[in-house]
Amino acid sequence: MDLPPGDRVLAAAHLADGTWGVASFRCLRVVSDAGARVAGGNWWDVDRAGFDPETSTMRVQWVDNRPDLELPFGKGNPSAFALTVRERVQRSVILADSVPLGGGKTARVAVRRDGDGVMFSQVVGDPGVDLGNPRIAALVDDAEARVRLASGLPE
Secondary structure (H helix, E strand, C coil): CCCCCCCCEEEEEEECCCCEEEEECCEEEEECCCCCEEEEEEHHHEEEEEEECCCCEEEEEECCCCCCEEEEECCCCCHHHHHHHHHHHHHHEEEEEEEEEECCEEEEEEEEECCCCCEEEEEEECCCCCCCCHHHHHHHHHHHHHHHHHHCCCC
């Protein structure tokens, strides 16, 4: 399997389509039985992930514009995998805040850490939010400065 050097598998689960969901120290991967990467990304690129016990499916949403990753589980109990995913995503977040923008829209600002422990700030707007709008940019910039300062990063 194509893992970064020094990475290791923490949990895996068989998916309904015959692939495997693999949670490692640094990343989430969907791999074929032969170990070829099908989909995935780093934990610090995951905006959120949730497990629906009724459908036995996990949905992973990314911070960028790529489509959500649907993980329909096959045989077995996916709870160890689901808990590992939750822990890995939470571990990447140092501090986060939500910025109300009006009209029911928000932006989320966070300080996260990558696989080497390097902290950085990240801004994710709800769909349809124009982060280039000067009014929105000012609100988001203020919130980002606050979370950076509170976490020890320079403004």
